[in-house]
Amino acid sequence: MALQVAPTGMLCEPIEKKVGNAVVRLQHGDLTALPVDAFVFYAREDLQIGSGYGTAIQTRGGASVKKELDTIGRIKMGGAVITGAGEMKARHIVHACGPKFQEPDIEKKLRQCVQSALAVADKAGIKTLAFPPMGTGFYGVPLDLCANTMLDCIKSFLQTVECLEEVIICVIDYRDYVPFRKKMESM
DSSP states (O other): OOOEEOTTSOEEOOEEEEETTEEEEEEESOGGGOOSSEEEEEEOTTOOOOSTHHHHHHHHHOHHHHHHHHHHOOOOTTOEEEEEOTTSSSSEEEEEEOOOTTOTTHHHHHHHHHHHHHHHHHHTTOSEEEEOOTTOSTTOOOHHHHHHHHHHHHHHHHTTOSSOOEEEEEESSHHHHHHHHHHHHTO
């Protein structure tokens, strides 16, 4: 695997760990441009697509994703739903609703959100699934908490299922990369 340089100039070396029959990979890149079966989008309860990756979904995916979300309507905190990915490389998007800002029980809500995303993907027969660092941008979920919670959930889930073959944590910068690398090295 080639080293990837983040926009900061810091090296984001891809890391892989075998978990059960699957591989967990940490890599740098654009989540919405990955050639995966599905990627996870950090959704709002009203399933309205906002900015950030939401802009990429609307621009690259086309109108079909929003149309499907409008049909679904809403999801509850900790829940997840799956839609097509429109014209993107991925076939599906798993929309998972997690904690926002400084809500109580952030870790518990994040764990529920990640578990729901994994379960929805597994039920849909997804083999390759990519996650961003869930909620660490606009919604302010602390990076260390996110890395530890997400990777604990993923590891636990992959030890009990056989459908998922690869789970990717896709980071956009070195700041996001460091806590995930640290946690993966201790797995």
